[in-house]
Amino acid sequence: MNGALLNIDRVALWALWAGLALAAAMAVIVIIVRLGLIAHQRFVRRLTRRYGPLIDRALRGDAGAIDSLVRSPSHYRLELARRLIFPLVEDRRPDRIAATRDIIRAMSLVPLADRWLRSRRWWRRVPALHAFGLLQFADRARQLVAALDDDNAEVRNAALDALADLHDPATLPAIVVRLHDTSLQRGRRAAALAAFGSQCEEFLLELSSVDPAQRVNYAKALTICGTVRSRSVLCEWTADAREAVRAAALEALARIGLDDRAAALAIAALDSSDVQERAMAAAALHGWTGGGDAPSHLARHLGDSWPVAVRAAHALRSIGPAGCAALRPYAARDDQAGVLARQMLWDAEAAV
């Protein structure tokens, strides 16, 4: 047993040296990383002081400033490119984009971005795609579309961002056909459609006619970018055999707005057996003051399942005096319909 203890002590001595070496190594790494961070911060401060005003002048078209940027040391170039390109994420004014693109070209950074786009490392391909998109290099559209089929998911999503930024209608089919691609993040798919807006509509309608199996996705897409042009198609889809399609079509109609035919279909859908469909039908009738006596139909649903009832209540409030009149008989009740009616009447009065 003493031998065992002795062995443990030997291990402990060995562990002491290992621990000492590990702790010292960690401390050194922490200090080195910190020094690196401080050095980088100083570099960025120096760069900002020296090149910040030059960038502003260059963007205003000052040839001297552009020349100074072009002659900047090569190890400044990447940081300067970031400073020029990243503001374009929020500032999408065409003149600013064009001015930045000219400066980037003049600084000979395009070949570098091309090299990065062909790099085997995904973390090089991603910023290259973002740069080409933000700077709207239309002649790189083919490479951006090709990147949608990249092996790496990060690159594919970056390509989608880039195509949304590029805003080239020629690339629209490539985006729309990937509407159902679940390997692309759904937020990015929605953002790409939103970037093109109603430009997507025609292509979506065309595709939906040849691919009815994916109708629910097309209806959801039309919620983002549909206009009155889609209304008749969406009206047809409210008779689809699938509940999900009918609900999505009504949701899209709620966004686009109704006409008499759509309103009649929405009122009819209030009697559906599917909660989601009834809820979307109630949402679609938001603000509808046309024919069909929507207020009385909606009021019947104040005691329905919560998703339906709350939408019906909001729709009634939005209809104005006729909606409020339909709400009043319910306001004295103690149930869900009563509370909803009181809230909507209170909201209507508060708005006045």
Next chain:
Amino acid sequence: MSLTGVIAVFSAIVTTYFVIWNVWQMAMGAAGMRFVWRYQRRRNVRSRALVIRLASPPLVSVVVPARNESLTIVESIRALLALEYEPREIVVVNDGSSDDTLSVLQRTFRLVPTPLAFDQPLKTAAVRGVYRSIVEPDLVVIDKVSAGSKADASNAGINAASGVLVLIMDADTMLEPDALSRGVLPFLEDQNTVAAGGYVGIANGSRVEGNRVFDAGMPRSWLARFQIVEYMRSFLLFRLACASQNAVTIVSGAFGLFRRDAVVEVGGFSHNAIGEDMDLTIRLQRHFRAQRRPVRIAFVPVPVCWTQAPEDLPSLRAQRCRWRRGLLQTLWRYRGVLGHPRYGAVGMVVLPMTAVFEGVGPLIEVAGYVVTTVAALIGILDWSHYRILLAVSVLFGASTTLLAVLLSDLTSRRYLRGGDLALLCAAAVLENVGYRQLNSWWGCVGTIQALTGKSGWGPMKRRAF
């Protein structure tokens, strides 16, 4: 077996535990490092802009349970109303405050009683009234009878929330301006995301204005300094490692963003859970995995919010004993998940390791100190060897914490002053001499409290910034 034999066997157990613990910490460090590396390359300025590019970003309901918070509540709400993320509503739940929290809110925000109707899928104590603000349309105040738990207040807030996502936070949590846009991203990227947590920083010693942390700095109190490095270790080693394997088992109560429908589906926060945040997180994992539905709980490795750490021993002791009771209760409740392959990395790795290192760990540590000291006192163990063992423990502990400090530098780049770095490094070493042992002891006390059924929060002193 002789006393020497017993001690030798025990030493072998402690040594094995110690080796596995350190290997586990280093493995988590490596996993965390990889996670951070990927996160930083994925989250550039363009990808963070996804939220502003969407036609309609998801509405987030910020639920703020408040009980006797009349001194700080107005400032907290003003900071929330100034968040960069626009589609949000603030739902304050006055949980039976005995002070003038409600009247302060009524005066400041011109609240008026309203017949606000909302679905109530989660059972809570009675709601006494609902108020809306005339000056801040995004503010809703729920006044309810207290059920004595934050869980009940949070559930009432979730009921009233109209957002797709609900952020559950503490009334004294200080959010970073971009906390919501960062937190929302994982939900936009992956439709299987049901919750997202974030790195919670300690605000003691930092410059705070208008409920915002402007300049992170080290506090004067060593107790708070130790907690800063401890939080770094907890968030940047353990949680990052869990997140890298999609096996997060705790979304902090200080900042937890949840998909409302998922929370309602699992029944909301548990009323009788001591660690309601861990309880809900594991319940979400269990529920979705048991039904073989894809689930993701994300973690944002940059500070999304700041909280105040206790600077006095009684408050810290009460907090640690409560955390300990919560941990043991949760491990016991979800013992069916432990070692079950259906629950993936949660059941096979994270919970078993949590049970060993967090559940049993403090008991082994304290027993190790006692037995080693006794062995040295009665002459079985040489004093020089005793000192070596202690030094090894300190050095490995310090190495692990320094790894967490390194990760903190790489992710958040706070505490950038040289003096702060020196203090962080000193705290990383010194916390192993006294503070860690004290925590282990409190762990034992908490275990006894859990076994004897003790409840309650204990004293908690807070200081004004």
